[in-house]
Amino acid sequence: MNEPWDTTLNIHDLAKHLNISIGTVSRALNGKSDVNPKTRQRVIEAASRLGYSPNQSGRSLRQGTTGLVGFMVITNRDQESKGEAFFMQVFDGMQTYFRKCGLDLVVHFCGSEEDPLAYLKRNVERRLVDGIVISQTARTDPRIEYLAKRKVPFVAFGRSESTTAHSWIDLDFEGVAERAIDHLVKLGHTKIAVASSANDVNYGHLFVRACRASLVKRGLTLPDEYVIREPLTEAGGYSLGEKLLALPQRPSAIVLVNNIMAIGLYHKFQDAGLVPGRDMAIVGFDETPTRDFLKPSLTQFRISLTELGYWLAEQMAEMLEAKQSAKRRKHFAKIWPLEMTLGDSSGPDLKS
Amino acid sequence: MNEPWDTTLNIHDLAKHLNISIGTVSRALNGKSDVNPKTRQRVIEAASRLGYSPNQSGRSLRQGTTGLVGFMVITNRDQESKGEAFFMQVFDGMQTYFRKCGLDLVVHFCGSEEDPLAYLKRNVERRLVDGIVISQTARTDPRIEYLAKRKVPFVAFGRSESTTAHSWIDLDFEGVAERAIDHLVKLGHTKIAVASSANDVNYGHLFVRACRASLVKRGLTLPDEYVIREPLTEAGGYSLGEKLLALPQRPSAIVLVNNIMAIGLYHKFQDAGLVPGRDMAIVGFDETPTRDFLKPSLTQFRISLTELGYWLAEQMAEMLEAKQSAKRRKHFAKIWPLEMTLGDSSGPDLKS
DNA sequence: TTGTAAGCGTTATCAA
DNA sequence: TTGATAACGCTTACAA
Numbered sequence: 001m002n003e004p005w006d007t008t009l010n011i012h013d014l015a016k017h018l019n020i021s022i023g024t025v026s027r028a029l030n031g032k033s034d035v036n037p038k039t040r041q042r043v044i045e046a047a048s049r050l051g052y053s054p055n056q057s058g059r060s061l062r063q064g065t066t067g068l069v070g071f072m073v074i075t076n077r078d079q080e081s082k083g084e085a086f087f088m089q090v091f092d093g094m095q096t097y098f099r100k101c102g103l104d105l106v107v108h109f110c111g112s113e114e115d116p117l118a119y120l121k122r123n124v125e126r127r128l129v130d131g132i133v134i135s136q137t138a139r140t141d142p143r144i145e146y147l148a149k150r151k152v153p154f155v156a157f158g159r160s161e162s163t164t165a166h167s168w169i170d171l172d173f174e175g176v177a178e179r180a181i182d183h184l185v186k187l188g189h190t191k192i193a194v195a196s197s198a199n200d201v202n203y204g205h206l207f208v209r210a211c212r213a214s215l216v217k218r219g220l221t222l223p224d225e226y227v228i229r230e231p232l233t234e235a236g237g238y239s240l241g242e243k244l245l246a247l248p249q250r251p252s253a254i255v256l257v258n259n260i261m262a263i264g265l266y267h268k269f270q271d272a273g274l275v276p277g278r279d280m281a282i283v284g285f286d287e288t289p290t291r292d293f294l295k296p297s298l299t300q301f302r303i304s305l306t307e308l309g310y311w312l313a314e315q316m317a318e319m320l321e322a323k324q325s326a327k328r329r330k331h332f333a334k335i336w337p338l339e340m341t342l343g344d345s346s347g348p349d350l351k352s
Numbered sequence: 353m354n355e356p357w358d359t360t361l362n363i364h365d366l367a368k369h370l371n372i373s374i375g376t377v378s379r380a381l382n383g384k385s386d387v388n389p390k391t392r393q394r395v396i397e398a399a400s401r402l403g404y405s406p407n408q409s410g411r412s413l414r415q416g417t418t419g420l421v422g423f424m425v426i427t428n429r430d431q432e433s434k435g436e437a438f439f440m441q442v443f444d445g446m447q448t449y450f451r452k453c454g455l456d457l458v459v460h461f462c463g464s465e466e467d468p469l470a471y472l473k474r475n476v477e478r479r480l481v482d483g484i485v486i487s488q489t490a491r492t493d494p495r496i497e498y499l500a501k502r503k504v505p506f507v508a509f510g511r512s513e514s515t516t517a518h519s520w521i522d523l524d525f526e527g528v529a530e531r532a533i534d535h536l537v538k539l540g541h542t543k544i545a546v547a548s549s550a551n552d553v554n555y556g557h558l559f560v561r562a563c564r565a566s567l568v569k570r571g572l573t574l575p576d577e578y579v580i581r582e583p584l585t586e587a588g589g590y591s592l593g594e595k596l597l598a599l600p601q602r603p604s605a606i607v608l609v610n611n612i613m614a615i616g617l618y619h620k621f622q623d624a625g626l627v628p629g630r631d632m633a634i635v636g637f638d639e640t641p642t643r644d645f646l647k648p649s650l651t652q653f654r655i656s657l658t659e660l661g662y663w664l665a666e667q668m669a670e671m672l673e674a675k676q677s678a679k680r681r682k683h684f685a686k687i688w689p690l691e692m693t694l695g696d697s698s699g700p701d702l703k704s
Numbered sequence: 705t706t707g708t709a710a711g712c713g714t715t716a717t718c719a720a
Numbered sequence: 721t722t723g724a725t726a727a728c729g730c731t732t733a734c735a736a
Contacts, residue, residue, distance in 0.1 A: 008479075010729055021707045026731055036705060051502075053477030057412035058729030061712045066409070068480075075444040088461070092427040095463035104475070107459040109440070111447035123456070125405030127360075128420075234615070235645045263586070263615060264645065270622055271647070293587045293616060295623065362713055373723045378715055388721060410713030413728045 014052045018042060029054070060127075065324075069098065069316055070129035071107045074116055074136045086288070086305070087135065090157075093309025094316075101317050103130075117142050124152055130320050133157055133312065137168075139205065153319040155312065158203060167319070169312055169334040171286075173203055176301050177210035177255070179340050180283040183299070184253045185218050188350030189281060193226040193251040195240050195261060204229070207257045226251055230261065237264025244280070245272060252350070253281035259288055259300060266294055277347040284345070286338065297343035308336050366404045370394060381406070412479075417676075421450065421668055422481035423459045426468055426488045438640070438657070439487065442509075445661025446668075453669050455482075469494050476504055482672050485509055485664065489520075491557065505671040507664065510555060519671070521664055521686040523638075525555055528653050529562035529607070531692050532635040535651070536605045537570050540702030541633060545578040545603040547592050547613055556581070559609045578603055582613065589616025596632070597624060604702070605633035611640055611652060618646055629699040636697070638690065649695035660688050 015022040020039065027035045028043035046052070060066045071094070073087060095105045106129065110119040120143050124132065131153035134143050137160040144162045147154040156168040184192055194211045197204035212222040228243050230236035240261055244254060245268075256262055262284045269276055276282045277296045284300035315332060322329035367374040372391065379387045380395035398404070412418045423446070425439060447457045458481065462471040472495050476484065483505035486495050489512040496514045499506045508520040536544055546563045549556035564574040580595050582588035592613055596606060597620075608614055614636045621628055628634045629648045636652035667684060674681035 011731095012729080022730080023708075023732080024706060027706090030731080032732095034705065039705080051477070053473075054731095055413070055729050056478035056480055057409045057418070058712090059731075060409035061407070061413055061714085061729080062731045064712075075440055075447075088427055091461040092463050095427075095461055096465055099463065099466060105461060106480075107461060109443040109447055109457060109459060111444050111451065113448055114451065121405075125403070126408035128408055128458075233645075238645060267645075267647075293585075293590060293619075295619075363715095364713080374713090375715080375717095375724075376722060379722090382715080386721060391721080406715095407713050410728090411715075413713080413730085414715045416728075 009050060009052055010055065011052075014043075014047060014050065017050070018046055026054075066128060066130050067102060068104055068106050068129045069094075069313075069320075070123060070132040071105060072110060072116075072120060072123070072132060072134045073107060074110045075112050089305035090309035090312070093306035093311075094313040095309075096306075097310045097313035097317070103313075103317060103320075105313075117146065121146065124150060130323075131155075131316050133316070153316070153323055155316060155319075157312075159206065165331050167315070167331045167333070169308070169315075169332075169336060170203070171303065172335045172337050173207045173257075174210040174213075175335070176285065176338055176340075177207055178214045179301075180255045181211055181214035181218070183340070183346060184255070184281060184283065185215075185220065186349075187281065187347065189253040190220055191226075191249065191251040192220070192222070192253045192255065193228060193244060193247075194222065195228050195230060195237075195254060195256045195258075195265075197257060198229045198231050198236070204257060211255060232258040232260055234260060234264040234267070237261030237266075238268045239264070241265045241268025241272070245274075251280070253283070253346070255283045256285055259284045259286055259298070262294060262298055276345040277343075281347040282345040287341070294345070296345050299343040299346035300341055301338035302341050303336070303338045360407075361402060361404055362407065363404075366395075366399060366402065369402070370398055418480065418482055419454060420456055420458050420481045421446075421665075421672075422475060422484040423457060424462060424468075424472060424475070424484060424486045425459060426462045427464050441657035442661035442664070445658035445663075446665040447661075448658075449662045449665035449669070455665075455669060455672075457665075469498065473498065476502060482675075483507075483668050485668070505668070505675055507668060507671075509664075511558065517683050519667070519683045519685070521660070521667075521684075521688060523555070523655070524687045524689050525559045525609075526562040526565075527687070528637065528690055528692075529559055530566045531653075532607045533563055533566035533570070535692070535698060536607070536633060536635065537567075537572065538701075539633065539699065541605040542572055543578075543601065543603040544572070544574070544605045544607065545580060545596060545599075546574065547580050547582060547589075547606060547608045547610075547617075549609060550581045550583050550588070556609060563607060577601075584610040584612055586612060586616040586619070589613030589618075590620045591616070593617045593620025593624070597626075603632070605635070605698070607635045608637055611636045611638055611650070614646060614650055628697040629695075633699040634697040639693070646697070648697050651695040651698035652693055653690035654693050655688070655690045 011022045011025055015025045024035060024039060025043055028040040029047060091105060091107065098105055108123055110116050133155045135157040137156050137158035139161050141160045141162060144156060144160060144166055145164050148164045148166055156166060159168055159170045181192065192215065194208055196208050208227055215222050225247060228240055230240045237260065265282065266276060274280065282298065284298045286303050287300050319329060363374045363377055367377045376387060376391060377395055380392040381399060443457060443459065450457055460475055462468050485507045487509040489508050489510035491513050493512045493514060496508060496512060496518055497516050500516045500518055508518060511520055511522045533544065544567065546560055548560050560579055567574050577599060580592055582592045617634065618628060626632065634650065636650045638655050639652050671681060
């Protein structure tokens with residue numbers, strides 16, 4: 001590097017240009033109080049004119065801090081579902097908060113062929129980031145123990161069954177299950193099926209369990225054949241519809257853990273000459289990607305992933321600050337609420 | 353930092369532990385030849401046992417290289433479309449190649465509220481990455497001039513009208529347009545409409561222009577009212593269908609620049625009692641997210657984004673190597689091919 | 705208010 | 721084959 005044509009200038013160049021010392025330049029640029037306003041003005045002006053910007057490696061080395069927060073995403077764990085698109089809005093919210101406090105978000109995509117733990121270790125041990133968010137947590141996820149042992153500030157996006165104390169955030173699957181079941185039971189449904197994911201992502205189990213609990217609480221049951229596992233894709237939703245209609249005891253309602261499936265399910269219904277809400281009640285999960293597209297409109301749950309990201313970034317920033325000042329900070333466990341929005345897909349009151 | 357409980361060990365600790373000098377440790381770990389095999393063995397073993405891993409800031413500072421390649425994505429430019437999900441597979445391919453040569457991919461999501469150029473500058477000037485890929489290039493995109501001036505190795509994902517020499521890669525929109533039009537014209541269609549994006553992303557214009565050229569070449573025209581701009585979403589596709597059916601001169605075929613729209617379009621057709629392929633021919637673009645889900649099957653184009661990412665990473669690695677050895681390397685301009693796959697949606701031969 | 709110099713963790717040069 | 725040491729660019733404690 002530093003070839004003749006690589007004209008990146010450093011703090012020495014800038015100081016020499018201004019005929020002052022590098023210490024003053026540094027203090028001026030970092031907003032320290034003990035610097036003549038006039039000098040500061042000159043420095044800032046020259047820096048922007050010459051395009052000087054401090055080298056992050058130099059800063060990091062000196063300060064022990066990178067100003068970066070990582071977010072690890074595992075490509076493809078949800079097969080070909082668009083599950084990862086879910087995170088985009090979260091990133092947006094996080095970045096919006098971070099830029100206010102001089103942090104930046106960087107996203108690490110673990111390739112589908114690579115071991116997630118090894119990948120995480122590589123990135124953490126090189127000290128590329130000050131803190132990290134891990135997502136798509138499995139029921140038992142070795143990344144949690146690793147990060148805790150290493151004392152890296154981190155947040156798990158998604159619950160796990162790990163016993164290691166740590167901070168995590170997750171969607172309110174229980175709340176969604178409870179309100180979905182409550183709504184359907186009040187409408188008179190007794191045979192209610194649940195569509196979950198086909199892989200081992202934790203929230204699939206969580207959601208089914210919560211639905212079952214809500215049903216039992218109301219004197220009903222969730223037979224095993226009413227738990228249908230499919231990939232969280234349009235095709236999965238279509239296949240879900242086929243299985244649903246082929247059941248010997250056809251349920252009168254279905255609760256979905258994911259809305260992408262809803263598209264395929266609606267499709268299957270149309271092919272079969274059935275109407276959601278009339279022939280079977282459907283309750284969706286979040287509002288992506290269907291919002292006001294499906295007809296009849298889907299009963300579903302509203303969530304602002306941007307706000308979630310913003311909140312998450314706030315917590316992370318506080319964790320980093322606490323670490324800086326060697327303060328202990330309590331772990332948090334956040335259940336993010338979703339709000340039910342009624343559509344026509346959950347149908348009329350069967351009792352009236 | 354470096355609180356008492358922050359027990360990250362450095363090269364000095366490891367050297368002391370082994371009773372050898374830090375120079376030897378460094379050389380052993382970096383696979384230099386001038387080190388006793390036995391010593392190397394001891395060092396590697398101890399490093400893995402104690403969990404030592406070199407601090408990236410230290411390395412970067414010394415070597416002038418971070419071993420990181422950035423990929424800048426702009427959140428939300430495509431409104432609420434899942435356009436960004438497109439990149440996931442590209443990331444997967446890139447990361448797969450990079451890990452073979454000791455590089456890593458980091459993705460920078462520019463928040464929807466932030467200026468893309470300012471965001472890019474921040475990341476580049478801190479020297480966080482050795483090279484960068486910028487995506488969602490606009491027709492005139494100041495990022496290109498900036499990066500070129502700064503002599504940062506970079507690739508633009510998407511063409512632009514910039515006159516600055518630079519490397520870029522893009523999908524073969526002209527090829528797709530040509531084959532889609534050719535196919536439809538051969539089937540006897542003369543009134544062919546085109547669905548494009550509602551915003552200023554470059555490829556929208558590109559695709560429309562290419563379709564028009566292909567039509568003109570065959571003695572046909574593309575009237576302005578046959579160019580329909582909608583958001584690249586399901587809802588956009590539905591709305592596209594409404595506009596299409598409301599046209600005074602209804603076209604007999606429609607070519608889509610994006611497949612997410614196809615879902616909404618199919619939906620509208622079903623609501624209107626129409627059948628794709630029978631009542632109007634539809635040609636889709638890539639195969640996401642519909643693959644074999646839509647019925648009748650969609651005539652579309654196949655592309656491996658993973659392979660594209662792999663190829664892109666390869667080029668980037670070569671660019672970095674060239675820079676290292678102060679070699680000049682020619683810019684590339686790559687048009688990535690797509691392969692047509694016939695479905696039923698483009699319908700029968702009208703002339704038979 | 706400013707300048708000087710130490711030191712962050714690493715790699716590379718050079719002498720042993 | 722190894723050890724000592726300079727240097728990478730920066731921030732900060734301390735001296736002026």
